[in-house]
Amino acid sequence: MSDVERNGLGTLDWVLILAPYRKDAGYTASLLQERGLRARAASPEDLEGLLALSPGVLVVTHEALNPQAIATVESFLQSQPNWSEIPIVVLLDRGAQQSRIQAALSAAWPRSRQIYYQRPVAALELISGIQSALLTRIRQRDVRDYLERETELRLELNHRVKNILATVISIFDMTRRGAISAEGLAEDFKGRLRALSDVHSAVFAAGGETVALTDVAKSVLAPYLSKQQTAITIDGPEVLLSRDAGTTLALSLHELATNAIKYGGLSRPEGRIRLEWNITASSEPVLTLRWIESGGPSVVQPSRVGYGTRYMRAALTSLFGEAPDLVFASDGLRFSIRGLLSRLAPDERLG
Structure with missing residues (x-):
C-alpha cells in the first residue's frame, strides 16, 4: 500500500479545499470531517501536488480564483483520463457576478462539473452538495476500476491464447517425434488436444467445491503424456483443495509446463519433469510442492520477467502466504x- 493510499488519498473519495483567506x-474541513468526510486544505503553493493525489471534489472560494490557481486547475483537468470529470464546488461572494465567473471558468475548465x-x-x-458530488466521483471510480479490470482481462486473454497456440504446436512436435504412421500421429495428436480442452473445461467451468491435487496435476499435464512416455513423474499424497486453490495451481502448473515445452525439460526427447509434494505433519500441516526439470537445454536466467512468471508469483504468494522459489539452475x-495447508483446503465450516 502506498503512502497516498495509507493516508486515505488517491481514492477519489476525499475533498480538497482551496480557501487561502x-x-x-x-x-x-472541520465541517466535512464532523460528517465523516475526509478533507484537506490546500495552499496556493501545494495545490498542484495535492491535485495529483486525485481528490474526489475540489472546493474553491471566490477569492482563491487568481490566474495562477485557475491555470493550475486547468493543467490538472487537461491531464485527466477519459473516465474522469472532477466536480468543482465554487463558493462565490454575495456580490459576485455569477454568470460572468461561470462563463470564464467553463471556458478554462471544460472537463469539470462545476457547482x-x-x-x-x-x-x-x-454538505449535501459535496456528498452528492462525491457520489458522482465514486461512480467514476467504479468506471475506472472496470476499465482497468477489462484491460487486465484482455491482456490475460491475449497471453492465454498465445500460450494455448504455442502449446498446440509443441504438442504436435512431441507427438510427431514418437509417431510411426500418419494414422497414429493423427490419433495421438487429437487425443492430446482433447485432453488440453478437458483441462480448460475442468479448471474454468467445473462444478463442485473441491478438487484433488493429483487430479489437478494429471489434468494439466495430460496433454504432454502418452502411455509409453515417462518424461513426467507425479508423486504426492492425497490432498483436497478448494476450487479456487485448484484453479490457481492448475494455471501455475500450466505456465510451468508451457515454459518447459518451449525452453525446458519437455523441449527435448530426453528431458524429464518431476512434480512432487509432501505434507509436514504438525499442529498446522504445511504443504510443499516442487517442480524439477532435467535433461533439457542449459538454462539461462531470462533478461526480463514475463507475464506468466509475474502471474505465478503474485497468485501463489496470495494463495500460500509465502513467495515461490524459482531457481534457473543450468541443468x-x-x-x-510452501504454505499452510489450511490456506488451500476447503473451509469445512461453510459446509
Missing part, C-alpha cells in the same frame, strides 16, 4: 512453494 479552509454557491450558504446545503529449472 480568513479561516474558510479550516472551517470547511456554484453564494455565501453565506447553509452548512447542511453545502534445469527448479520451482518450489
Whole structure:
C-alpha cells in the first residue's frame, strides 16, 4: 500500500479545499470531517501536488480564483483520463457576478462539473452538495476500476491464447517425434488436444467445491503424456483443495509446463519433469510442492520477467502466504512453494 493510499488519498473519495483567506479552509474541513468526510486544505503553493493525489471534489472560494490557481486547475483537468470529470464546488461572494465567473471558468475548465454557491450558504446545503458530488466521483471510480479490470482481462486473454497456440504446436512436435504412421500421429495428436480442452473445461467451468491435487496435476499435464512416455513423474499424497486453490495451481502448473515445452525439460526427447509434494505433519500441516526439470537445454536466467512468471508469483504468494522459489539452475529449472495447508483446503465450516 502506498503512502497516498495509507493516508486515505488517491481514492477519489476525499475533498480538497482551496480557501487561502480568513479561516474558510479550516472551517470547511472541520465541517466535512464532523460528517465523516475526509478533507484537506490546500495552499496556493501545494495545490498542484495535492491535485495529483486525485481528490474526489475540489472546493474553491471566490477569492482563491487568481490566474495562477485557475491555470493550475486547468493543467490538472487537461491531464485527466477519459473516465474522469472532477466536480468543482465554487463558493462565490454575495456580490459576485455569477454568470460572468461561470462563463470564464467553463471556458478554462471544460472537463469539470462545476457547482456554484453564494455565501453565506447553509452548512447542511453545502454538505449535501459535496456528498452528492462525491457520489458522482465514486461512480467514476467504479468506471475506472472496470476499465482497468477489462484491460487486465484482455491482456490475460491475449497471453492465454498465445500460450494455448504455442502449446498446440509443441504438442504436435512431441507427438510427431514418437509417431510411426500418419494414422497414429493423427490419433495421438487429437487425443492430446482433447485432453488440453478437458483441462480448460475442468479448471474454468467445473462444478463442485473441491478438487484433488493429483487430479489437478494429471489434468494439466495430460496433454504432454502418452502411455509409453515417462518424461513426467507425479508423486504426492492425497490432498483436497478448494476450487479456487485448484484453479490457481492448475494455471501455475500450466505456465510451468508451457515454459518447459518451449525452453525446458519437455523441449527435448530426453528431458524429464518431476512434480512432487509432501505434507509436514504438525499442529498446522504445511504443504510443499516442487517442480524439477532435467535433461533439457542449459538454462539461462531470462533478461526480463514475463507475464506468466509475474502471474505465478503474485497468485501463489496470495494463495500460500509465502513467495515461490524459482531457481534457473543450468541443468534445469527448479520451482518450489510452501504454505499452510489450511490456506488451500476447503473451509469445512461453510459446509
